[in-house]
Amino acid sequence: MKNDREEKKQKFTQPKKSKAGLYSILGLVAVAVMISSYFILGNSKPSDSANALADTGQKMNYSSNAKLEQTVVPSKVENGKEVVTTLGTVKEKKFIKTEYKANGKTVPLTAFIQPDGKVMVAVSYCEPCKGDSFHISNNQIICNTCGTIWDLQTLKGLSGGCQAYPPQALTYSLNGDNLEIPQAVLDSWSPRV
Structure with a gap:
C-alpha cells in the first residue's frame, strides 16, 4: 500500500x-x-499556354489600334463532348464566343489565338462582375462589363477590379479539326466566386 x-x-x-x-x-x-x-x-493561376493544345503555327500580334470583338458561333454536343468550335473557325475569326447548353446548364465559352500562336479555350465569364463578353486589344483581353485587363498570353491581371478572375482556361482535346471538352467538365463547372 x-x-x-x-x-x-x-x-x-x-x-x-x-x-x-x-x-x-x-x-x-x-x-x-x-x-x-x-x-x-499546382496553383490555381493559369500558366503560359498550359491548356493550349492546338497551335496555328503563326505568332499573333493584336494591334493597339484595333478592338477585336468576340464572334458568336454555334456549338454542339456530340458523343458526350461539347464541340466548342473548329480550329479553322478560330484561325479565321481569331476570337470566338459560344455557349454550352445541356443538362440544364449554360456555360459561356470562348476560344482565341494567343500571341504565341496557340489556341486557348476558356469560360467566357468574369465572375465578380458577371461579365460574359470580352474584346482583345494590344495583346490584352478586356472584360466588356468592368474593363479589367489581363495579359492575353498568361491571363495575368494587369488592371481593374477583377484581376484575380480571368476567363478560366479549360483543358480541351483536338479531335480532327474540333476543339472538344467533355460534357462532365462543363456540367460540373461553377464560378470561382
Whole structure:
C-alpha cells in the first residue's frame, strides 16, 4: 500500500514531460504536406499556354489600334463532348464566343489565338462582375462589363477590379479539326466566386 501511495505521489510531483518535440514534428509534417500539395496539385493561376493544345503555327500580334470583338458561333454536343468550335473557325475569326447548353446548364465559352500562336479555350465569364463578353486589344483581353485587363498570353491581371478572375482556361482535346471538352467538365463547372 505504501508503494502505491509513493507511485501516485511521484506522478503528481514529478514535472510533466514536454510535448514540444512532438508538436515540432507535427508542424514540420504539416508544412511539408502543404508545400508538396502546392507543387503536386499546382496553383490555381493559369500558366503560359498550359491548356493550349492546338497551335496555328503563326505568332499573333493584336494591334493597339484595333478592338477585336468576340464572334458568336454555334456549338454542339456530340458523343458526350461539347464541340466548342473548329480550329479553322478560330484561325479565321481569331476570337470566338459560344455557349454550352445541356443538362440544364449554360456555360459561356470562348476560344482565341494567343500571341504565341496557340489556341486557348476558356469560360467566357468574369465572375465578380458577371461579365460574359470580352474584346482583345494590344495583346490584352478586356472584360466588356468592368474593363479589367489581363495579359492575353498568361491571363495575368494587369488592371481593374477583377484581376484575380480571368476567363478560366479549360483543358480541351483536338479531335480532327474540333476543339472538344467533355460534357462532365462543363456540367460540373461553377464560378470561382
